[in-house]
Amino acid sequence: MSRIAVDKFTYAGVPTPIYIIEEERLRSNLRLISDVARRTDAEWILAFKAFALWKTFPIFREYIGSTTASSLSEARLAYEEFGARCHTFSPAYTDDEIDQIATCSSHLTFNSLSQYKRYHGRVAGHCSIGLRVNPEYSEVGTALYNPCAPGTRFGITADKLPQQLPADVEGFHCHCHCESGADVFQRTLVHIEEKFAAWFPQLKWINFGGGHLVTRADYDIELLVSMMADFHRRYPHLHVIFEPGSAFAWQTGPLVAEVVDVVEDKGIRTAILNTSFTCHMPDCLEMPYQPAVRGAEISDGSSAGNLYRLGGNSCLSGDFMGMWRFERPLTVGSRVIFEDMIHYTTVKTTMFNGITHPSIAMLHTDGALEMLRQYGYEDYRCRMD
DSSP states (O other): OOEEEOOTTTOTTOOSSEEEEEHHHHHHHHHHHHHHHHHHTOEEOEETTTOOOGGGHHHHTTTOOOEEESSHHHHHHIIIIIOSOEEEEOSOOOTTTHHHHHHHEEEEEESSHHHHHHHHHHHBTTBEEEEEBOOSOOOOOSGGGOTTSTTOSSOBOGGGSOSSOOTTEEEEEOOOOSSBOHHHHHHHHHHHHHHHGGGGGGOSEEEOOSOBOTTSTTOOHHHHHHHHHHHHHHOTTOEEEEOOSHHHHTTOOOEEEEEEEEEEETTEEEEEESSOHHHHOHHHHHTTOOOOBTTEEEOOSOSOSEEEEEEOSSSOTTOEEEEEEESSOOOTTOEEEESSOSTTHHHHOOOGGGOOOOEEEEEOTTSEEEEEEOOOHHHHHHHTO
16 A cells, blocks of 8 residues: 655644554554563463454564454454464354354363363364352452453353363463453452462463553552563463553554534534544543544643544534643644544444444554555444345
């Protein structure tokens, strides 16, 4: 595809809305994760649930060797586009998909003993079989993202496991984190070992799941390295796996939008954009969190200046966030650049209302922008087929 030179600070002249992944930032994360994998003597793999832009996979293959999937489509993406069999976990497999998933998977984790009993015979010989376990401890504060909350549908608690595991079970998978630090993992690991260490001699591997945000600036990598050195001394036979998603694409690029109107009601000015929170930035409403905007600062609305609420262009009444104080007044045509909008956002978008879906582009290390994907009416229409 053609490439054009752009100013990466303003992205002036680039058609909006558009997600832009910056190659140098991506490679920086990958280099760090590759080094952490070496220093922790563990396998670090990409979780597609957070990032699945397959046109970037040739870059990923320079640094990592595998991925993790949670569905047949993700498993096929790993096998067909990443070029390696994946580590797969699903809350529930189905009769019509399990065989295909097994073909695409090197490791396959069952969420329950009933799922294991139903399907282990069909995957044995194809994959290394694991069980997802629940240590009944997590420090994730947002209930929507807490995999160990009371009543969770994820994992098997220690009281439900037999003393002797089935002969073909080779691993445990335990996911307890969301954008967490090493200190959280340190406290969580105590609970994991208290609950499940009795079974470790029967295992070959343990997967500590995702949510380990090693690429965040304040993440204590040295603590993680020390923890894993101690863990390996206690359990030298266990192969350790981490499968973060956000860490790989953390701070790797923005969503660039444009103001298409400014309206005011009851003293609140709303700049309406050619993008949508509910369609294109759903975690902002689900988490919820107010994203950083280039050239603006988050405000409680009490300060003076160029204060605006930002509104999406869908028909959902709640498709807005605010307030931000901008350096200069917003007018029709003003650029609004949402920082850090690549991880999760790009895989969770919808075409609700049929509004224009952001394009996807890569800013290469030479400063040239390459358009990877543009969307149009046919993409929306095919959703309705």
